[in-house]
Amino acid sequence: xxxxxxxxxxxxxxxxxxxxxxxxxxxxxxxxxxxxxxxxxxxxxxxxxxxxxxxxxxxxxxxxxxxxxxxxxxxxxxxxxxxxxxxxxxxxxxxxxxxxxxxxxxxxxxxxxxxxxxxxxxxxxxxxxxxxxxxxxxxxxxxxxxxxxxxxxxxxxxxxxxxxxxxxxxxxxxxxxxxxxxxxxxxxxxxxxxxxxxxxxxxxxxxxxxxxxxxxxxxxxxxxxxxxxxxxxxxxxxxxxxxxxxxxxxxxxxxxxxxxxxxxxxxxxxxxxxxxxxxx
Amino acid sequence: xxxxxxxxxxxxxxxxxxxxxxxxxxxxxxxxxxxxxxxxxxxxxxxxxxxxxxxxxxxxxxxxxxxxxxxxxxxxxxxxxxxxxxxxxxxxxxxxxxxxxxxxxxxxxxxxxxxxxxxxxxxxxxxxxxxxxxxxxxxxxxxxxxxxxxxxxxxxxxxxxxxxxxxxxxxxxxxxxxxxxxxxxxxxxxxxxxx
Numbered sequence: 038x039x040x041x042x043x044x045x046x047x048x049x050x051x052x053x054x055x056x057x058x059x060x061x062x063x064x065x066x067x068x069x070x071x072x073x074x075x076x077x078x079x080x081x082x083x084x085x086x087x088x089x090x091x092x093x094x095x096x097x098x099x100x101x102x103x104x105x106x107x108x109x110x111x112x113x114x115x116x117x118x119x120x121x122x123x124x125x126x127x128x129x130x131x132x133x134x135x136x137x138x139x140x141x142x143x144x145x146x147x148x149x150x151x152x153x154x155x156x157x158x159x160x161x162x163x164x165x166x167x168x169x170x171x172x173x174x175x176x177x178x179x180x181x182x183x184x185x186x187x188x189x190x191x192x193x194x195x196x197x198x199x200x201x202x203x204x205x206x207x208x209x210x211x212x213x214x215x216x217x218x219x220x221x222x223x224x225x226x227x228x229x230x231x232x233x234x235x236x237x238x239x240x241x242x243x244x245x246x247x248x249x250x251x252x253x254x255x256x257x258x259x260x261x262x263x264x265x266x267x268x269x270x271x272x273x274x275x276x277x278x279x280x281x282x283x284x285x286x287x288x289x290x291x292x293x294x295x296x297x298x299x300x301x302x303x304x305x306x307x308x309x310x311x312x313x314x315x316x317x
Numbered sequence: 318x319x320x321x322x323x324x325x326x327x328x329x330x331x332x333x334x335x336x337x338x339x340x341x342x343x344x345x346x347x348x349x350x351x352x353x354x355x356x357x358x359x360x361x362x363x364x365x366x367x368x369x370x371x372x373x374x375x376x377x378x379x380x381x382x383x384x385x386x387x388x389x390x391x392x393x394x395x396x397x398x399x400x401x402x403x404x405x406x407x408x409x410x411x412x413x414x415x416x417x418x419x420x421x422x423x424x425x426x427x428x429x430x431x432x433x434x435x436x437x438x439x440x441x442x443x444x445x446x447x448x449x450x451x452x453x454x455x456x457x458x459x460x461x462x463x464x465x466x467x468x469x470x471x472x473x474x475x476x477x478x479x480x481x482x483x484x485x486x487x488x489x490x491x492x493x494x495x496x497x498x499x500x501x502x503x504x505x506x507x508x509x510x511x512x
Binding site: 082092093102109111112119123124163175177247250253254271281303 | 320321330332394430444447449451472511
């Protein structure tokens with residue numbers, strides 16, 4: 038239990054009676070100096086998360102990607118510490134996932150998608166290498182011809198009636214996920230002359246805390262569009278961009294059936310606190 | 318706080334934009350409902366999303382996460398213990414419509430303990446994901462009819478921009494719920510948090 042100091046919050050895991058909370062409220066001092074950044078041993082301590090994502094995430098303002106120009110906040114983000122709302126988050130369960138939602142290549146009527154079949158798998162880990170178990174992984178992607186199942190996509194490439202391009206699964210107790218899909222095509226977009234996105238699959242992850250929420254894109258090794266894509270290049274360091282690229286996986290490649298790709302995802306790790314060692 | 322990945326630890330996977338075509342992948346039929354329709358005490362929380370030109374954003378996803386009416390979370394990392402509130406998910410997600418409008422059905426959260434014995438006023442954590450937004454933007458929604466609690470809130474009272482900034486985070490009471498517009502940029506730019 039990561040409580041400490043004033044014992045505002047009981048540490049039995051069963052607290053929160055109304056009387057108790059009123060006692061907590063009386064300690065608030067309206068108008069006092071902001072207590073936002075508590076030092077060690079001062080009040081309710083919750084397990085925080087490292088802020089190393091700030092170095093790897095793209096800047097809000099990246100004019101080469103024109104969409105950012107009028108959509109990035111111009112004032113600096115206001116830092117707030119991790120508090121209860123930030124270190125908790127929705128723990129979405131199996132009820133979000135249908136039995137065949139991990140297989141994008143077969144539709145409800147049994148029709149097969151066109152394209153290069155691939156087995157896409159990997160692990161969801163935190164920054165300390167611990168598996169994030171039983172967490173929802175959502176993906177969506179264009180079809181083999183580079184067309185999305187979306188009314189606004191007017192790229193004149195064929196829709197595939199058997200490929201919607203949406204997948205969901207839960208990680209297992211090792212943090213592993215697995216999808217069967219097809220390799221998406223590149224598609225043109227209006228950002229600049231002759232702009233084409235490198236082939237990619239969108240990923241959405243929750244982890245276990247509001248702070249860990251991540252939406253990203255997975256790319257394929259050696260894509261010729263990498264040098265021309267401002268979205269990929271909005272990640273400043275080459276080493277960080279490299280972690281958006283799946284690895285071809287010979288072991289997972291299945292004869293006469295599908296190519297294997299592996300993409301591991303790392304969500305932010307926990308800030309270490311002195312209490313952690315003491316409690317574990 | 319530390320912005321550095323410790324030796325031996327793994328740096329996080331970078332963020333990328335959700336893009337314009339997420340809705341077929343991320344829209345859930347029950348997404349806008351943190352509680353089912355007809356739940357006693359349910360409130361509608363709504364608003365519009367604007368860009369820096371004052372145009373409504375029509376390709377964005379709004380997600381919310383919050384405490385229950387007692388200020389508790391159904392989550393083991395709350396040191397007070399996890400508490401389930403009947404049929405309350407705490408989480409909602411909804412794509413904006415063509416006018417940038419979004420709306421969810423939820424319960425009004427209770428106050429939540431903050432650092433140094435402070436009490437955070439009732440609030441909802443919000444993520445904004447959109448085309449042109451490379452990394453999820455995090456903000457909060459507070460409630461206009463909680464003046465006393467808002468005045469004591471450690472986050473609101475830490476804002477250096479004072480009332481002008483606080484105003485961008487406080488929803489006004491309307492019939493059946495609360496309303497707050499979110500501005501990604503411009504004179505009414507919403508306060509976004511580094512979390």
